[in-house]
Amino acid sequence: MPRSRFSFYLIFLGSSYYISRATITAEDPDELHVRYEGQIMLRRINDVPGATEQQLRWNIDSVTLDWTH
Numbered sequence: 001m002p003r004s005r006f007s008f009y010l011i012f013l014g015s016s017y018y019i020s021r022a023t024i025t026a027e028d029p030d031e032l033h034v035r036y037e038g039q040i041m042l043r044r045i046n047d048v049p050g051a052t053e054q055q056l057r058w059n060i061d062s063v064t065l066d067w068t069h
Contacts, residue, residue: 017061018042024065038065 024036043061045051 014046014048016044016046018058022063022065033069035068036065037068038063 019039019041022036022038022040026034028034040063041061042058044058045055047056
């Protein structure tokens with residue numbers, strides 16, 4: 001996976017984690033601009049016996065976003 005100054009990659013207890021900063025911008029129903037910032041954590045199981053195909057793929061583990069404006 002690509003690395004940047006806002007991302008990092010961990011291997012812990014049979015799983016790999018990739019954490020990256022995220023920014024989402026949009027318009028609310030009143031057409032006002034909104035912005036959310038935070039981090040997204042992806043996780044996958046590392047070839048553990050009995051792991052399913054889904055577990056061996058990267059999956060969103062958690063998303064932490066704060067409204068900034």
